[in-house]
Amino acid sequence: MKKNTYISLPVIKRLPRYYRFLGVLRKNGIEKISSNELSRRMGLTASQIRQDLNCFGGFGQQGYGYNIEQLYNEIGKILGVDKNTPTILIGAGNLGRAIASHMSFSERGFDLIGVFDKNEALAGQMIKGIPIRHISGLYNFCKDNSPVVAVLCIPEDSAKEIVEQLVNLNVKGIWNFTHYNISADFPSLSVENVHLSDSLMTLSYQLNNKD
Amino acid sequence: MKKNTYISLPVIKRLPRYYRFLGVLRKNGIEKISSNELSRRMGLTASQIRQDLNCFGGFGQQGYGYNIEQLYNEIGKILGVDKNTPTILIGAGNLGRAIASHMSFSERGFDLIGVFDKNEALAGQMIKGIPIRHISGLYNFCKDNSPVVAVLCIPEDSAKEIVEQLVNLNVKGIWNFTHYNISADFPSLSVENVHLSDSLMTLSYQLNNKD
Numbered sequence: 001m002k003k004n005t006y007i008s009l010p011v012i013k014r015l016p017r018y019y020r021f022l023g024v025l026r027k028n029g030i031e032k033i034s035s036n037e038l039s040r041r042m043g044l045t046a047s048q049i050r051q052d053l054n055c056f057g058g059f060g061q062q063g064y065g066y067n068i069e070q071l072y073n074e075i076g077k078i079l080g081v082d083k084n085t086p087t088i089l090i091g092a093g094n095l096g097r098a099i100a101s102h103m104s105f106s107e108r109g110f111d112l113i114g115v116f117d118k119n120e121a122l123a124g125q126m127i128k129g130i131p132i133r134h135i136s137g138l139y140n141f142c143k144d145n146s147p148v149v150a151v152l153c154i155p156e157d158s159a160k161e162i163v164e165q166l167v168n169l170n171v172k173g174i175w176n177f178t179h180y181n182i183s184a185d186f187p188s189l190s191v192e193n194v195h196l197s198d199s200l201m202t203l204s205y206q207l208n209n210k211d
Numbered sequence: 212m213k214k215n216t217y218i219s220l221p222v223i224k225r226l227p228r229y230y231r232f233l234g235v236l237r238k239n240g241i242e243k244i245s246s247n248e249l250s251r252r253m254g255l256t257a258s259q260i261r262q263d264l265n266c267f268g269g270f271g272q273q274g275y276g277y278n279i280e281q282l283y284n285e286i287g288k289i290l291g292v293d294k295n296t297p298t299i300l301i302g303a304g305n306l307g308r309a310i311a312s313h314m315s316f317s318e319r320g321f322d323l324i325g326v327f328d329k330n331e332a333l334a335g336q337m338i339k340g341i342p343i344r345h346i347s348g349l350y351n352f353c354k355d356n357s358p359v360v361a362v363l364c365i366p367e368d369s370a371k372e373i374v375e376q377l378v379n380l381n382v383k384g385i386w387n388f389t390h391y392n393i394s395a396d397f398p399s400l401s402v403e404n405v406h407l408s409d410s411l412m413t414l415s416y417q418l419n420n421k422d
Contacts, residue, residue: 012416016409020390043395079412080419098309099407108408109415149418173418175411179231184254190421192414196310196405197319198227200386201290203403204320205223207360207384208291210401 007055014052015075017042022072034065083109085173087149088141090162092117092125092132095177096153100127110149114141118158135162142169149173156180163189218266225263226290228253233283245276294320296384298360299352301373303328303336303343306388307364311338321360325352329369346373353380360384367391374400 021042025033039046053071056078076082087110089100096115105112115127118135125132133141141147150171152159159180166174173190176182182191232253236244250257264282267289287293298321300311307328316323326338329346336343344352352358361382363370370391377385384401387393393402 007420013409013413015416016406016412019412020409041395043392078416078420080415081412083415083419085415085418094309094312098305101305102309103407103411105411108411109419110411149414173414175414181254184252190414190417192410192417194405194407194410195227196314198224198231199403199405200314200316200319200321201227201230201292202224203360203384203386203401204291204294204296205226205289206401206403207296208294208320209218209289210383 011052011055014044015079018052019072019075019079019081022068022075025068026072030068032065032067038066079109081107081109084111085109085149086111086113086145086147087151088112088114088116088138088147089127089151089153090116090135090138091153091177092119092122092127093153096151097127099151099153099177100130113145113147116141118154138165139169142166142171147171149175151175151177152180153177160185222263222266225255226286229263230283230286230290230292233279233286236279237283241279243276243278249277290320292318292320295322296320296360297322297324297356297358298362299323299325299327299349299358300338300362300364301327301346301349302364302388303330303333303338304364307362308338310362310364310388311341324356324358327352329365349376350380353377353382358382360386362386362388363391364388371396 021038035046035049039049042049053066056074084106087105089096089112092100092115096117100112100115112128112130115130115132116135116138117123117132120134122132123134148171150166152162152174154162156178159178159182163174163180163182163186167186167189174182176191176193177196179195182189232249246257246260250260253260264277267285295317298316300307300323303311303326307326311323311326323339323341326341326343327346327349328334328343331345333343334345359382361377363373363385365373367389370389370393374385374391374393374397378397378400385393387402387404388407390406393400
């Protein structure tokens with residue numbers, strides 16, 4: 001597959017959406033789709049879709065459309081959902097537990113292998129078959145199991161210290177639910193932020209500024 | 212305060228970040244800040260910051276910088292965090308409970324007044340002092356309490372039916388944790404989507420496509 005050298009962030013951010021939509025079509029037994037039909041369903045223009053998919057070498061055939069199974073698998077590969085990246089979760093409060101229980105890590109290319117919290121009272125409790133460990137065991141666990149990704153569900157004030165430790169332990173990516181600006185201090189890490197309160201405030205703005 | 216008539220979505224999406232950063236500065240007792248310093252801390256260019264804040268009439272003074280308290284309060288007002296919008300949560304599974312327990316709704320302009328689930332076994336349990344109600348009571352509750360916003364933490368396949376019901380009950384905004392594409396079917400609703408699995412797949416892409 002021919003890849004363009006530079007793919008812009010907005011295109012990358014749309015790939016999971018393509019993957020989801022194609023996954024639904026595939027589940028419904030649909031075999032092919034035109035860019036026009038895909039555009040109607042996704043609320044993007046057809047030319048946008050053709051442009052996006054061209055970034056990755058293009059999977060369409062003129063007059064036939066896209067083969068859904070093939071496109072789904074290719075985008076999955078590009079996204080790395082066929083990987084099995086060892087992942088730990090740090091912070092087993094309400095949010096951490098919900099993320100661990102709710103999210104299908106394995107379907108997205110991640111393998112959740114450890115859960116840590118600083119609260120000793122939680123140690124030994126199980127989430128999805130994984131025991132919660134006290135944070136003091138992080139160093140040894142990482143030396144033994146080499147996690148590549150950490151999910152951060154901890155208060156912002158302890159985030160910097162933890163990330164520093166994780167970087168020294170060779171963690172390469174963070175799924176960040178804190179407000180700590182990781183990329184500013186650790187530009188080499190792959191970081192994906194989920195700022196729930198920003199999203200809620202954006203909704204508030206929309207509600208309060210309807211025409 | 213002079214407002215431009217059209218403010219682009221990317222600017223709006225940055226406002227909560229300004230609000231957060233200014234909140235931290237304010238908490239630390241800092242009274243003013245230049246756009247250069249704000250840009251260094253936020254990882255945006257100074258001219259971007261000046262442009263963004265100009266959309267809302269501008270709060271800076273040449274040679275002085277921005278008054279943090281004033282800017283914080285003004286952006287808060289623009290975002291509507293001083294509002295008290297009646298809000299319900301639908302879906303009290305792992306994710307719904309975590310959102311209800313974890314999120315400071317009142318600090319973002321929302322008042323969580325009701326929680327619903329289709330699981331009868333949950334009815335009567337409390338989340339943050341709010342009893343979980345069976346979904347069959349949604350109609351009467353909305354007639355009596357007129358919620359304006361609903362947080363959706365339910366499976367995608369029941370989402371369309373619920374949103375239809377909510378629209379008929381005068382709900383105006385949805386904080387959507389499902390993958391159901393609400394805006395396609397209900398363009399008049401204010402919708403803010405949180406697609407956790409898309410975010411996780413974007414992280415996967417980043418990890419697997421480092422230069």
